[in-house]
Amino acid sequence: MDRADEAMLRSAYWPDGTDHHGPYQGSASGFVDWAMKVLPHVERGIHQIHNILIEFRDDGAAVESYFTALQRQPTQSGEMEQVDMKGRYLDWCVQRDGEWRILNRVVVFDWVEHMPLPPGTEAERFGNKTPIGARYPNDAVYTVF
Numbered sequence: 130m131d132r133a134d135e136a137m138l139r140s141a142y143w144p145d146g147t148d149h150h151g152p153y154q155g156s157a158s159g160f161v162d163w164a165m166k167v168l169p170h171v172e173r174g175i176h177q178i179h180n181i182l183i184e185f186r187d188d189g190a191a192v193e194s195y196f197t198a199l200q201r202q203p204t205q206s207g208e209m210e211q212v213d214m215k216g217r218y219l220d221w222c223v224q225r226d227g228e229w230r231i232l233n234r235v236v237v238f239d240w241v242e243h244m245p246l247p248p249g250t251e252a253e254r255f256g257n258k259t260p261i262g263a264r265y266p267n268d269a270v271y272t273v274f
Contacts, residue, residue: 131175133168134265135161142231143223149235157231172209173251174200175262189223189232201246211247215240
């Protein structure tokens with residue numbers, strides 16, 4: 130998500146999957162289409178996955194994954210803000226031909242906080258802490274994988 134890598138995002142879901150993701154509710158493919166329109170407006174974002182609970186069943190796996198998402202994005206009036214979101218991904222995953230993917234996802238939001246941007250430019254805040262995360266294909270991760 131943070132790299133805005135469309136192919137990678139699509140590969141997490143089965144083509145017949147669904148996603149209930151805050152303002153978006155519908156097919157997983159439609160979610161990726163929606164995200165690819167929204168992501169260019171997110172100046173900086175990072176998602177972190179924390180506690181993961183997996184319960185395997187005969188027909189798939191129920192998965193609860195806690196997340197933290199920090200995003201710098203425009204408000205409806207166009208002003209930039211920071212948004213701190215925490216919650217859980219509730220996924221139903223199934224295996225097909227030896228490959229596991231998400232069939233259905235519901236995102237539960239447990240914490241949302243909107244904040245003003247900190248002072249200074251990114252260059253001032255990051256200083257010599259480089260490389261700085263970037264979008265596909267410019268992020269350093271693509272030199273490793």
